[in-house]
Amino acid sequence: MSTLIKYSIAVFACLLVVFLSLDIRRIDKDNKKSNGFDAVMYTTNLWENELPAVAEKAAGLSGLLDALRSDPVSAISTNGYKLGISKTVYFFCKGSGTVESIDEEDIWVTLADGSRIQIATDFIFGNAVRDGSGIVNIDDFLNMTDFNNVSVALNKFVKNKVVAGLKTKAKPGLRIDFAGAFELNETKPDLAAIRVIPVVAALNPPLHE
Amino acid sequence: MFLMVLLPFLSGCRKQEQVQGKQRIAVIISTLNNPWFVVLAENAAERARELGYEAQIFDSQNNSAKEAEHFDNVIAMGYAAILFNPTDADGSVLNVERAKAAGVPTFCMDREINSPDAAASQILSDNFTGCVKLGQYFVKQMNKKGSYVEILGLVGDNNTWNRSNGFHSVVDEFPDLKMVAQQSADFDRNKALEVMETIMQANPDIDAVFCGNDAMALGVYQAVLAAGKEDRIKVFGFDGSDDAINSIAQGKMSATVMQFPVLEARTSAELANSYIRGERGFKKKTPVEVVLVTPANVSEYLTKK
Numbered sequence: 001m002s003t004l005i006k007y008s009i010a011v012f013a014c015l016l017v018v019f020l021s022l023d024i025r026r027i028d029k030d031n032k033k034s035n036g037f038d039a040v041m042y043t044t045n046l047w048e049n050e051l052p053a054v055a056e057k058a059a060g061l062s063g064l065l066d067a068l069r070s071d072p073v074s075a076i077s078t079n080g081y082k083l084g085i086s087k088t089v090y091f092f093c094k095g096s097g098t099v100e101s102i103d104e105e106d107i108w109v110t111l112a113d114g115s116r117i118q119i120a121t122d123f124i125f126g127n128a129v130r131d132g133s134g135i136v137n138i139d140d141f142l143n144m145t146d147f148n149n150v151s152v153a154l155n156k157f158v159k160n161k162v163v164a165g166l167k168t169k170a171k172p173g174l175r176i177d178f179a180g181a182f183e184l185n186e187t188k189p190d191l192a193a194i195r196v197i198p199v200v201a202a203l204n205p206p207l208h209e
Numbered sequence: 210m211f212l213m214v215l216l217p218f219l220s221g222c223r224k225q226e227q228v229q230g231k232q233r234i235a236v237i238i239s240t241l242n243n244p245w246f247v248v249l250a251e252n253a254a255e256r257a258r259e260l261g262y263e264a265q266i267f268d269s270q271n272n273s274a275k276e277a278e279h280f281d282n283v284i285a286m287g288y289a290a291i292l293f294n295p296t297d298a299d300g301s302v303l304n305v306e307r308a309k310a311a312g313v314p315t316f317c318m319d320r321e322i323n324s325p326d327a328a329a330s331q332i333l334s335d336n337f338t339g340c341v342k343l344g345q346y347f348v349k350q351m352n353k354k355g356s357y358v359e360i361l362g363l364v365g366d367n368n369t370w371n372r373s374n375g376f377h378s379v380v381d382e383f384p385d386l387k388m389v390a391q392q393s394a395d396f397d398r399n400k401a402l403e404v405m406e407t408i409m410q411a412n413p414d415i416d417a418v419f420c421g422n423d424a425m426a427l428g429v430y431q432a433v434l435a436a437g438k439e440d441r442i443k444v445f446g447f448d449g450s451d452d453a454i455n456s457i458a459q460g461k462m463s464a465t466v467m468q469f470p471v472l473e474a475r476t477s478a479e480l481a482n483s484y485i486r487g488e489r490g491f492k493k494k495t496p497v498e499v500v501l502v503t504p505a506n507v508s509e510y511l512t513k514k
Binding site for chain 2: 083084085086087088123125126127138139141142143144145148151152
C-alpha cells in the first residue's frame with residue numbers, strides 16, 4: 001500500500017513538473033504585437049479632417065476618363081498615385097450620374113457623357129481610398145502592418161458611414177453625387193470596368209424634375 | 210580584447226585594399242535552406258557583380274546570433290553596403306543600426322525591420338495586400354460560405370501574420386465562412402502534409418485550405434489527394450513557386466500569389482549602388498506589388514519568374 005502511495009506521489013510529481021514546464025498559449029499570440037499605433041484613431045482624423053478636402057479638389061470623373069482615353073500616360077502621371085513598384089494606379093475622383101441598376105455589390109451609374117461606372121456598396125477591400133487620396137505616406141509608418149491597417153479602417157468607414165443603406169435607397173433614375181477612389185492596371189487599363197469606392201455618396205431626385 | 214584591438218587595424222587594411230580593388234557588397238540572408246531565399250540572395254549578389262562590385266553571400270541560418278556575427282564581420286571588413294534579408298523584424302534592428310553607425314548602409318529585401326530610419330531603404334513584398342486579393346478570390350470561389358482551414362507559416366515571422374491578417378481582413382467579413390482549424394506548419398511541405406492529415410480526421414467536411422506559402426499548399430494538396438478529396442477541397446497558397454504555378458495550370462491548386470524575388474533583389478542592389486555613388490533621399494519603404502494567379506491568368510506565369 002505504502003509503495004502504491006509512493007508511486008502515485010512520484011507520478012503526480014512528474015505530471016506536475018511536465019505541466020509547469022509547458023507554455024500553452026494561443027497560436028495567434030505572436031500576432032498581437034503592438035507598437036501603440038491606433039489605426040482607428042489615425043483614420044478618424046484622416047476621415048474627418050483631411051479626406052473632405054481631397055474629395056472637394058478631386059478631378060471630375062468624366063474629364064478624367066476622357067484624359068485616360070486620349071493620353072493615358074499623361075493622365076496617370078497628373079492624376080494617379082502608385083505605391084512602390086507596381087502596375088496598379090489609384091485615382092481620386094468626383095462626379096454625378098444617374099442610377100441605372102443595382103446589383104448585389106454595386107450601383108451601376110451612367111455619367112452625363114454616357115460612361116457607365118460602378119459605385120461599390122459591398123465587397124469593399126484594398127487600398128484604393130488610402131493610396132488614391134495621395135495623403136497617406138508609407139514612410140510615416142513604422143511597418144507595413146500599421147500602414148495596411150489604415151486601409152482596413154478606411155474601408156470600414158466607407159462601409160459604415162457611406163454605403164450603409166445606400167443600396168436599399170438607390171432606385172433607377174435617381175441622381176447620385178459621389179466622390180471616391182478607383183484603381184486601374186496601367187498596362188491593361190479597362191475603362192469599361194471603373195469601380196469607385198465612395199467616400200461621399202448622396203442620392204437626389206433627377207435634375208430634370 | 211585582442212580582437213577589439215585588432216579589428217580597427219584589420220578594417221583599415223581592408224579599406225586600403227578596396228581603394229586598389231573592387232568595393233564589396235555583402236548579402237546577408239535569413240536562410241539558404243529555402244529555395245525562395247536562395248533566389249533572392251543569388252540575384253542580389255549577381256546584380257551587385259554586374260554593377261562592378263565583389264559580392265559575398267552570408268547565410269544567417271535563421272539564427273539571430275549568427276546574423277549579428279555576420280554584421281560584425283562585414284562592418285569590420287569594410288564592406289560598402291549590405292543587402293539584407295532579416296531573421297527578425299525587431300531583433301535585427303540593432304544590427305542594422307550598428308552598421309549605420311559604422312557608415313555601412315543596409316538595404317532590406319523582402320522582409321522588413323521595425324525601424325523607420327535604421328535601413329537606408331527597404332524593398333518589401335506587399336504580403337498583406339496580396340492576401341487581400343487572395344481573400345477576395347477565396348470568398349468568391351466559396352460563394353461566401355463553407356468550412357476552411359488555415360495553415361500558418363512560422364508564428365514568429367512578420368510575413369506569416371501579414372499574410373494571415375490580409376486574408377482575414379476580407380474573409381472574416383463573411384460570417385458563413387467558418388475557420389474550423391488554424392495550425393502552423395512552419396512553411397514546411399512535409400509538416401503541412403502531416404498537419405492536414407490530422408486536421409482532416411477531426412474535420413471531415415472541409416471545403417478549402419488557405420496556406421501561408423506554396424510549399425505548405427503543395428503538402429496540403431498531397432494530403433487531400435491521398436484522402437481522395439481533391440475534387441471537394443480547394444487549396445490556396447502564396448509565393449508563386451514554379452510547382453504551385455504548374456499545379457494551378459493542371460487544375461490542382463486553386464490560386465496563389467506571385468512574388469517577385471528577382472525584382473526585389475536587383476532593385477536593392479541598384480539602390481545600394483546609387484547610395485555608394487553619393488545619391489541620398491531614397492524612399493524608406495518601397496512595397497513591390499504581388500499578383501494573384503488563378504486558372505484564368507496562370508498561362509502568363511508558366512514560364513516567368
